[in-house]
Amino acid sequence: MEYTIISDAQRMAERSKFIKTTVVGVTCVPFSGGQPKGGVDDGPIEMVRFGILDQIQDMGYSVELSEGMDKYRSMKPASDLPIGKMKNPRYVSMAARRVSDQVKAHCEQGRMAVTLGGDHSIAMGTLTGSSMVYKDMCVIWVDAHADINTPETTDSGNLHGCPLSFLLGLCKSEAPFDWIEPCLRADRLVYIGLRDVDPGEKAILRKHGIKAFSMHDVDKHGIGKVVEMALDHVNKDRSLPIHMSFDVDALDPSVAPATGTPVRGGLTFREGHYICEAVAETGCLVALDLVEVNPALGDPESLRQTVAVGCSLVRCSLGESLL
Numbered sequence: 001m002e003y004t005i006i007s008d009a010q011r012m013a014e015r016s017k018f019i020k021t022t023v024v025g026v027t028c029v030p031f032s033g034g035q036p037k038g039g040v041d042d043g044p045i046e047m048v049r050f051g052i053l054d055q056i057q058d059m060g061y062s063v064e065l066s067e068g069m070d071k072y073r074s075m076k077p078a079s080d081l082p083i084g085k086m087k088n089p090r091y092v093s094m095a096a097r098r099v100s101d102q103v104k105a106h107c108e109q110g111r112m113a114v115t116l117g118g119d120h121s122i123a124m125g126t127l128t129g130s131s132m133v134y135k136d137m138c139v140i141w142v143d144a145h146a147d148i149n150t151p152e153t154t155d156s157g158n159l160h161g162c163p164l165s166f167l168l169g170l171c172k173s174e175a176p177f178d179w180i181e182p183c184l185r186a187d188r189l190v191y192i193g194l195r196d197v198d199p200g201e202k203a204i205l206r207k208h209g210i211k212a213f214s215m216h217d218v219d220k221h222g223i224g225k226v227v228e229m230a231l232d233h234v235n236k237d238r239s240l241p242i243h244m245s246f247d248v249d250a251l252d253p254s255v256a257p258a259t260g261t262p263v264r265g266g267l268t269f270r271e272g273h274y275i276c277e278a279v280a281e282t283g284c285l286v287a288l289d290l291v292e293v294n295p296a297l298g299d300p301e302s303l304r305q306t307v308a309v310g311c312s313l314v315r316c317s318l319g320e321s322l323l
C-alpha cells in the first residue's frame, strides 16, 4: 500500500481561492500603546519563544518574517500628549502605519498575512494593509469587545477600543490618523463573541446595522450555526477574501487568562478553535491577527496556557485540523 503524504500547507493552497503560495508572512508587533497595561508588547515574543514560527514551518509552510520588530518599541515619541480623550495618539498612529506597510507587502506577494500583537489598536494597520490588496474583503472580528468607539464616544481613551471606527470612516480624518482611508464597509464586518459593549458602541452598531453574534447567540444557536450565519452575512457565496481579527479575550478567561481586559462568560477552547477551523475551511482567509496576549498578567501557568492557545488558534486558521 502506498500513501502520499500532503502537508497542511499544500492542502490549504489547494483549497484557497486567493492564496496559491505556501508562504506565510508573519509580522510581530510588540506594541502596547493602545492601552495602559505593560506586557502586551511581549505577546509576540512569547509566541515566537513558544515555537509558533517552527510550528507553522512544520505544517509545510515557509515563513517570511517582517523585519525590524524592535523598531515598534523604539518609535515611541518622547512626548505624546492626549488629543481629546485619545491616549498615545501619535505612537499608535505611527505603529499602525508601519504595520499597514508590512501587512500590505505580504499580501502583495500573495502570502497569507499573519500578525501577532500587541494590543488591538494595531488592527488599524493590519486591515488598512490587507484591504489595499483585497479591495472587496470582509472582516470577521472575534472579540469580547466591539472596538468601535470613536475618539468622541470612548470613555477610556484607549485606542485599542477604537480601531474599527477609523477603518469604517466613522470619525473625521484628522492628524495623526489622517493617513487611514476608510477601507471597510459596515455590511462586510461581522462580530463573534461580544459580551462587553459600551453604550456608545451599541448606538454605533445599531445606527450602521452592523451584524454581531454575542455570547448570547453562541449559547442560543451553538457555535456551528453562528459561524455559518456570520459567514452568510458577510460572504454569502464564500467568494470574498476574509481578514479575521482574533482578540484572545474572546475566549473565556479560564481558557486565556493572560489578557488585559478579560470578561467572563467567553468562548470555550473548542468554540474558539471551531471558528478558526471553519474560516480555514472556506478557503477565503487571506489575513489573520492574533492580539492581546499579555504575558505579564497572571502566574507562569496562565501565561503558558494563553500563549499556547494563541499559537494553536493560528495553526488552526492555517488548516492544521482540516483533513
Ligand SMILES: NC(=[NH2+])NCCC[C@H](N)C(=O)O
Residues within 6 Å of the ligand: 119, 120, 121, 145, 146, 147, 149, 154, 155, 156, 157, 158, 160, 161, 162, 196, 197, 198, 247, 249, 261, 292
Ligand atoms: N481590544 C480590546 N481588548 N479592547 C477593549 C476595549 C474596552 C472598552 N470598550 C474601551 O473602549 O476601552
Ligand SMILES: [Mn+2]
Residues within 6 Å of the ligand: 143, 144, 145, 247, 249, 250, 261, 292
Ligand atoms: Mn477584547
Ligand SMILES: [Mn+2]
Residues within 6 Å of the ligand: 120, 143, 145, 147, 160, 247, 292
Ligand atoms: Mn479587541
